[in-house]
Amino acid sequence: MKKDIDFKFVRPFGPMISKVTIPEDIINKLNEYIDKIITNEKKLQKLNHGKQLAGNVQQEFKLENDFVQNCGWGNFLGGCVNLWMEKAVDKKITKFELISTWVVRQFQNEYNPIHTHGGHISGVGYLKVPKDFGEYHQKGKVNNQNGRLSLIHGSKMFLSESTFNITPKVGDFYFFPNYLMHTVYPFSNTDEERRSISFNANIDQDIYNVYS
Amino acid sequence: MEKKIQNRIIKKFGPSILQVKIPENIVKNLNAHIDKITTDKEKMQRLNAGENLVGDVTQEFMLEDDFIKKSGWFTFLASCVKNWIEFETKKEIKKFEIKNSWIVRQFENEHNPTHWHGGHISGAGFLKVPSNLGKHAQNKDSIIYRGGNLQLIHGSRMFLCPSTLDLVPVVGDFYFFPNYLMHTVFPFKNSTEERRSISFNGIIDEEIYNVYGE
Numbered sequence: 001m002k003k004d005i006d007f008k009f010v011r012p013f014g015p016m017i018s019k020v021t022i023p024e025d026i027i028n029k030l031n032e033y034i035d036k037i038i039t040n041e042k043k044l045q046k047l048n049h050g051k052q053l054a055g056n057v058q059q060e061f062k063l064e065n066d067f068v069q070n071c072g073w074g075n076f077l078g079g080c081v082n083l084w085m086e087k088a089v090d091k092k093i094t095k096f097e098l099i100s101t102w103v104v105r106q107f108q109n110e111y112n113p114i115h116t117h118g119g120h121i122s123g124v125g126y127l128k129v130p131k132d133f134g135e136y137h138q139k140g141k142v143n144n145q146n147g148r149l150s151l152i153h154g155s156k157m158f159l160s161e162s163t164f165n166i167t168p169k170v171g172d173f174y175f176f177p178n179y180l181m182h183t184v185y186p187f188s189n190t191d192e193e194r195r196s197i198s199f200n201a202n203i204d205q206d207i208y209n210v211y212s
Numbered sequence: 213m214e215k216k217i218q219n220r221i222i223k224k225f226g227p228s229i230l231q232v233k234i235p236e237n238i239v240k241n242l243n244a245h246i247d248k249i250t251t252d253k254e255k256m257q258r259l260n261a262g263e264n265l266v267g268d269v270t271q272e273f274m275l276e277d278d279f280i281k282k283s284g285w286f287t288f289l290a291s292c293v294k295n296w297i298e299f300e301t302k303k304e305i306k307k308f309e310i311k312n313s314w315i316v317r318q319f320e321n322e323h324n325p326t327h328w329h330g331g332h333i334s335g336a337g338f339l340k341v342p343s344n345l346g347k348h349a350q351n352k353d354s355i356i357y358r359g360g361n362l363q364l365i366h367g368s369r370m371f372l373c374p375s376t377l378d379l380v381p382v383v384g385d386f387y388f389f390p391n392y393l394m395h396t397v398f399p400f401k402n403s404t405e406e407r408r409s410i411s412f413n414g415i416i417d418e419e420i421y422n423v424y425g426e
Binding site: 110138142 | 325357359363369
């Protein structure tokens, strides 16, 4: 293509995703809180979220509402969603209602099958990530997906992607609409934890409902 | 709904999938051949397909063309595809070529990430399945355990519109689907047994596959 031709690639279709970085002080507070919870059997039982989630992982539990508000996590989510919606649909949300926010503790050979979320807005981010996700069983494989989050939408066609694979990094957080399918691949050869945090929330019905 | 109201559910959208049973003698021929190949290091290296496939599994290798013909595998695939395409499009295919057909030997904690195939027509079926595919890491009986399942994926999940289909592997079951249909295989656990599957990519008449016209 000649340099003097003015061009830009336009990819207007498909769900919008927002990537942000969780402030370090919030990551520290979340990790400290989680490390404390996992030593408290009674609290773990009370907050257990495993029976409502699809993951084949060691532990999934909800965060308590008062902690969510006090540590800044609730405000962080609300603020990011506000900015995202303003940019994405040019509308100011007047409602951000957190349905639940939970932690997934995944270890080697565990995975999360393809699933969707409830509510209007969802997201997932990383609090701990193993240094190495391990090699594939065979040598010479080109694309190692171990430990990755894969977002899935639509169908694979010419010039149209249907998957977006994300390598987890501590502090990275991805917001997406609730209907966006996603899966997490297993990893191997490490005893380290892959710790993620997710949420579901409702926003203004008249913004979410794009049909009326 | 009252009985006297005539009704029918219409589900016309999305890719067509054909489920068939591989004849028992072909399953046996295939397994005997594969068992032999896996003891032949030189052949294994020559037929290795691992570098062209996405799975994180123990072994993936191509079947040789002459075996595909002699074992009845080609005739089986060709006949199923012919009938399926005729049923779906009311058109008779004049061309059916196998681009490749390969074996996936998957063991515990191995998986196949979401992917699609080349060619026009693809399929996957099962030659060996562990007697037990394991259970959830947590106590969660209310949630479907998907270990070892083949999951087909298409579109987006919406009200009255599923986007995934879970298939529990059963020896002899074979599923044909268009090449673009995404699919994944979840890891299983607590078993040293093999989950052995067979796949293929095929080409049919370009004017039948090309639904957009010239």
